[in-house]
Amino acid sequence: MVLIVRVLMGVIKDRHGTYYARKTVPAKPTGLRRAVALELGTAKPAQSHLKRSLGTKDVRDANVRAKPVLAEFDRIIAKAKARLAATTEAVVKRTSLNDTEIKRMAEYVYATALKEDEALRFSGRLELLGPHGENVNADAHGDILRDFQQQFAVGDVSFAEQRAQNALAGFGITLDPSCTAYHSLCIESAKAFLKALDDIGLRYAGAVIETPRLAGSKALDDHREGRTLQDALDGWKRHRARPKRTVDEFGRSVDMFIQLHGNMPVMAIKKTHAIEFRKALQDAPRHRTGDLLRATLPAQAAWGREHPDEPRITAATVNKQLGGVQSICIWANDNGLVPDDVQWTDPFSKLRLPEERSERTSFDAAELQQLFSAPIFTDHRFPLGAHGAAGFWLPVLALFTGARQAELGSLTAANVRTDAETGVALLHFVTERARGKRVKTDASERVVPVHPDVIRLGFLAYVEERRKADGADAWLFPSVAPDRGRAGIPAWYSGLAVTCARRA
Structure with a gap:
């Protein structure tokens, strides 16, 4: 033997x-x-x-x-x-x-x-x-x-x-x-x-x-290709072209979830994981400097608990991160990354926090007069942060259309057309996913007449200049177009666009 x-x-x-x-x-x-x-x-x-x-x-x-x-x-x-x-x-x-x-x-x-x-x-x-x-x-x-x-x-x-x-x-x-x-x-x-x-x-x-x-x-590694949260994010990215800003935001949300729970199979993510993720986000500090800029979510949350007097990230930001992971999980379930024999339910459902209502109010006539008395509008003297023509036309269009900042920032020359029967110049707010153009909802796709005062200020002439420079599909405001992100939009325009959108 x-x-x-x-x-x-x-x-x-x-x-x-x-x-x-x-x-x-x-x-x-x-x-x-x-x-x-x-x-x-x-x-x-x-x-x-x-x-x-x-x-x-x-x-x-x-x-x-x-x-x-x-x-x-x-x-x-x-x-x-x-x-x-x-x-x-x-x-x-x-x-x-x-x-x-x-x-x-x-x-x-x-x-x-x-x-x-x-x-x-x-x-x-x-x-x-x-x-x-x-x-x-x-x-x-x-x-x-x-x-x-x-x-x-x-x-x-x-x-x-x-x-x-x-x-x-x-x-x-x-x-x-x-x-x-x-x-x-x-x-x-x-x-x-x-x-x-x-x-x-x-x-x-x-x-x-x-x-x-x-x-x-x-x-x-369990070698179950296409079933983990990271696999779902990768598949979501490959599925079709998406705005870079959205890809970055969803990627950041998924990274933070993985930092806390690991790269879990989507089908294994339960309500308790989602709640723990929300709790960690709520503990994270709003302002981060030094080593905290590179810290993982668990490290940020731990630091926040050790410094209870420091301000936390807002409910809106928490909801944004929850929504990013939730969207990837829903996409994974809809696209076969969760086995057919698994009864899957959305673990992030009903977890969003109540958000504080904005304290911003509409501009009154005196405030609008003061705003549009700035040298950029009266003398065409453009400050350094105006991003060229965008600094002039975006506030004007916001005032006369009530459109959202992302909608105006992603306009192209092709979106400005003249109606053949009436001769009225029109702005077409539509989604073009391949170029990163989007409206907030399907109902937001619309056509808005160009106000005569906007035409009088030379807007149609500016559109024609952009066509001649970069073609029929040229961005009207290339410095703040979707492929450049929204960070460059002038600060005064952001507040004005939101206000006018509410008023419209």
């Missing part, structure tokens, strides 16, 4: 038959290998592997001797990560985690341990022993489990610290090791790791224990 025995992961035989313990130092986060070299005090600029001879050619003895060595390797890497985090200025170091984050990272620890075991079982790295002796590989596993259980029983969770560090790195979080949240994460990681070791033991007994497929982890 021949007994097949596996060697513990990280235990390797050299060419002379002697076993040694070896662990690869992760390449990420950047600088970790350099930090490990500093931790060891070596002259090397970076340390890619940790290696130590076990001084034996017996596989059973090697498995026993390897346990404390590999644990020491884990501690070295954990200390190096802490060293790196302490010297990394570009990352906001957090001092808290919410319950959801700790739960997700504990799940990560559990799934990672099972995946490592699964990879080793099918790796082909087997060792053949003679006909005597029992299954020492299963015995070695049992010894490890009992050792860790005994450590946990007296409150020692150091055996799981490296796995907690790996989970933090996997979720892109830098956490202060001295804070309470770090200790809580280590405790939950220890519980998850012990549970994983229990289940690995059941595998030795012949039980089929599936490795969970966790969202948000590259190492645990």
Whole structure:
């Protein structure tokens, strides 16, 4: 009888038959290998592997001797990560985690341990022993489990610290090791790791224990192409041409959701995930400078909770971010990214916050007189921020049409036509998705006569100049056209357009 025995992961035989313990130092986060070299005090600029001879050619003895060595390797890497985090200025170091984050990272620890075991079982790295002796590989596993259980029983969770560090790195979080949240994460990681070791033991007994497929982890990618939230965003972008501003806004919303919950399959997003996302958005500060500009949503929310007196982002902004993710999820369901046999409901439904009504009021006649007495209208002296002709014509058109700023900013020469029967000049407000032109609703597509005073001011002559310069489809105001975004629209025009739109 021949007994097949596996060697513990990280235990390797050299060419002379002697076993040694070896662990690869992760390449990420950047600088970790350099930090490990500093931790060891070596002259090397970076340390890619940790290696130590076990001084034996017996596989059973090697498995026993390897346990404390590999644990020491884990501690070295954990200390190096802490060293790196302490010297990394570009990352906001957090001092808290919410319950959801700790739960997700504990799940990560559990799934990672099972995946490592699964990879080793099918790796082909087997060792053949003679006909005597029992299954020492299963015995070695049992010894490890009992050792860790005994450590946990007296409150020692150091055996799981490296796995907690790996989970933090996997979720892109830098956490202060001295804070309470770090200790809580280590405790939950220890519980998850012990549970994983229990289940690995059941595998030795012949039980089929599936490795969970966790969202948000590259190492645990479930390979279900086209089903994750990121896949849905990518598909939505490819589906048809969309305004750059909309693409950027939806992409930002999805990025923040993924920062909090990971890249989840759309069908797995539940109401609780959406509520937690809303809560994190509500905790995020309105004004961000320095490191907060690059911080993830969980880091922003944590900072906001630690600074309760700082103003938060508005309800309108929260609703915009919720709406971005909601739109992508609905698109995914409508376009087959959610399996047909899954009963999907919109998790973001009815989650929008009540928004404060604007305190802006309409201009009165005196205010309009003051506004249009500016030199740009009386002497054609254009200030630096006027964006050329847009600074003159946009306020005038807003006053006489009541149209929205985006509608006016996206007008083309082709949108100005003269009716053949009446000879009246008309403005056509229509959607042209390929060019990023849009109206707010289908009912907003309309035709508005050009006011005689606007014609008297030379608007039709200006339109003809734009046709001659750039063709029949030329943007009337290229400096603020959809392909340039709305950021360049003059500030005074924004307020006037909104006011006139209300009055119309």
